[in-house]
Structure formats: C-alpha cells, structure tokens
C-alpha cells in the first residue's frame with residue numbers, strides 16, 4: 264500500500280453531499296429516471312463531468328440534493344462516505360452537512376440530522392466513535408495496540424464528529440434554527456457550525472447573529488473565507504476569530520498578514536481549488552506561503568465525490584507538487600490534531616495512533 268494511503272490522516276473539511284460515490288449518484292439518478300422524475304441521460308453526463316467552475320459546482324449540488332434528500336438516502340450516503348474515508352485510514356473525520364427541510368416528504372432539519380446519525384450507526388466496516396464520552400487513557404492505548412496487532416482480529420477505529428452547515432442562501436432565522444439544532448444534538452457528536460454555500464450569494468451580516476449565538480454557546484466555528492474576491496467579508500470574518508477557516512484564497516496582502524498573526528488554522532483543499540479554477544496552477548497555491556510561514560494548515564478534500572479525489576490523493580498531490588517527503592507529510596497530518604473540534608481525550612488518542620504509525624514509517 265502506498266504511504267499516502269497507509270498513513271493515518273485527519274479530515275476536517277468534507278461536505279457530506281459532495282463526498283458521494285459516483286456509482287451511488289448514478290444509481291439514484293437511474294431510479295428517479297425510471298420513476299419519470301428526471302431524465303437520466305441529461306443527468307448522467309452532468310454527474311460524470313470532470314472539471315467544473317465554482318458556479319457549475321453549485322448547480323451540480325442542486326441536482327445532487329434532488330437525488331439524495333430523503334431520509335433513507337441520507338442514511339445510506341452517510342454510511343458510505345464514512346466507510347470510504349475510514350478505508351483510506353482517516354482516523355478522525357469531521358463531516359459537515361446542511362440540515363434540510365422538505366415538507367412534502369415530512370423532512371425537518373432535525374429529522375434530516377437524525378437520518379445522518381442513523382448512517383453513522385449503520386457503519387459496519389470499521390468501529391465508529393461519534394458520541395462524545397470520556398475516553399479512558401488505558402482503554403485508548405489498548406485500542407491503539409489492538410489496531411496494530413496483526414492477529415486477524417484487527418478492527419479499525421475512526422472518530423467522527425459533525426458540523427452543521429449554514430447555507431449562504433438561508434435567512435438569519437433559518438441560520439439560527441440550525442445553530443439551535445446543533446446545540447440540541449451536542450450529545451450526538453455535533454460539535455460546530457460551518458458557513459458555506461455559493462460565495463456569490465448572501466451577506467455576512469445575515470449570518471452574523473447566528474454565528475455570534477453559536478460562538479457564545481461554545482460551539483466551534485469554521486467559515487468558508489476568501490473563496491471569491493470579496494473585500495467586504497474577509498476582514499470581518501477574520502475579526503470574528505473563528506476556530507478555523509476554509510480555502511483562504513482571495514486575500515489582499517494586509518488580510519494575509521492578519522491571518523498569519525491570528526494563527527487561525529486553514530483547511531486547504533488543493534484539488535477543489537484547481538478544478539474550480541479558483542487557482543490557475545498548483546505551483547502558485549498559497550499552501551506554499553503558509554507552509555513556509557509555519558501557519559497552521561490541514562489538507563482536506565472538500566468534496567471527494569464532486570472533485571474525484573480522496574484525502575490520500577491530496578497528500579500525494581501536495582508531496583509531488585511541493586517537493587515534500589513522506590516524513591514532512593506525516594508531520595503535516597499529525598499537526599492537524601491540534602485543530603480538531605474535539606476534546607483532549609480524543610486528541611490524546613490520536614497522538615497515540617500517530618506515534619504508533621510513526622514507528623512503522625521508514
């Protein structure tokens with residue numbers, strides 16, 4: 264197995280509906296085609312298209328949501344997405360999704376999220392830990408040892424935590440409803456809030472009351488920031504001091520300076536940035552500047568399905584494009600432990616898992 268697949272990894276920026284297998288999307292489209300709800304041939308080439316502008320990506324999401332927004336399918340895709348990440352040795356996954364409401368099928372934001380949780384419970388391929396509880400240090404060391412044992416009984420373990428996304432099309436009231444739901448579902452592994460959706464839609468001030476409320480209540484916050492040039496937003500987003508930001512592409516010099524001073528960790532999504540042409544070539548990606556400045560960074564997939572990538576592939580890509588070796592990539596992955604939205608006990612477990620994997624690194 265290649266080192267970028269076998270090494271433990273931490274995924275902190277993955278959208279549920281962007282991470283679906285193509286085969287599942289095609290199967291769902293075929294079923295809806297047979298029911299006459301869509302024309303399969305029209306949809307097939309949209310799903311299989313490789314490069315898309317950022318605008319086209321959001322049109323694709325509207326289509327994906329038509330295919331996936333029912334409780335049974337939400338459960339299915341959650342299970343598959345978690346199993347796919349676990350199969351490439353993601354030991355800690357923060358999965359984000361936008362709770363959806365659809366009266367015609369009796370779906371509320373809460374029932375949508377219950378379907379997601381059902382998907383986590385349905386995972387059988389690996390052990391999933393998603394309900395926060397105090398982890399006993401000895402148990403956790405035993406469990407790392409178990410994972411290392413080559414005795415045929417080895418079970419992989421992946422920690423999963425959930426972030427609820429606010430879509431930039433939503434109103435202040437809808438955003439607050441999402442934050443309230445996150446608070447109610449804290450005991451079920453929901454740890455934070457993400458602001459995402461088409462960056463050309465909506466205004467920062469619309470979401471600010473909900474984000475402030477979330478912050479006051481102690482939820483972790485990550486914001487899609489600087490995905491498109493927007494002088495009105497980058498500065499207030501940095502001033503807000505979220506625990507992390509995603510992308511950080513279109514920053515003026517002064518904003519980049521502020522980012523570096525603030526030490527807000529950045530979720531870097533290389534393939535996504537290149538495929539949407541937000542960045543014209545990987546050689547000029549801001550990863551290099553931030554990495555050289557020792558700014559906190561974590562490599563992520565964004566939408567592994569939509570952009571036909573995987574977290575392993577992102578590590579391989581960064582290693583090749585930026586001339587970083589296996590050890591440097593391992594350290595990069597390990598540094599991500601610091602920025603996860605989970606407690607010290609989970610962090611401690613992950614340190615143990617990376618220490619154990621480091622022994623096998625040659």
Ligand code: 5GP
Pocket residue numbers: 278279280281324325359360361362428430431459460461462487490535565566
């Ligand atoms: P979902 O929240 O439905 O599980 O995942 C898909 C949604 O995530 C999209 O409709 C969009 O709101 C958000 N999303 C996925 N990828 C991106 C991205 O690259 N940028 C932004 N701003 N939002 C995204």
